[in-house]
Amino acid sequence: MKKKLLYFGALVLLASCGTAREDSRSKRPATGPVAFDSVVECILYDGMTKDSQQLATIAAGQQVQVMDTVSEYFVKVRVTADGKTQSGFMYRTCFGKR
Template identity: 55%
Template structure:
């Protein structure tokens, strides 16, 4: 009896933890790109360091699609330049605070 009850409670606790984990991950991230306008001259980089290759220069007022918030300093972005879509990383300071 005690063994069955212990097994049941363990299974119930595991299920609750798994359900809570699934709910938080699905609510915090959005896979849809969000359009933003830049407020200063910015650069689209191929990586997240100052030594990264510059893919494009972005002028103020340009529309950029933010596809992911990577970390505290960078966002993953998509821009269209000369008819081509370019993916890279931009500093968060290129955009107004929300």
């Protein structure tokens, strides 16, 4: 009887550890776009290659919403330029160091 109780206790303990681990999988906070001001004039591209089309020119001091850090060199942004909202990619160097 004691062995059955011991096995049942161990099973309950393992089950509780498994559910705690599932709840804490994502250490990254859920945040939306973050507003940044560009420090130099930059170009908004539709992709991250040399052949990417230029969507708009962003003036120094213009505010953009950074949605994701895509790579070491690019961030995905949303910007309102010329009266329309566009999403694309900009170089990280457009925003200076933080």
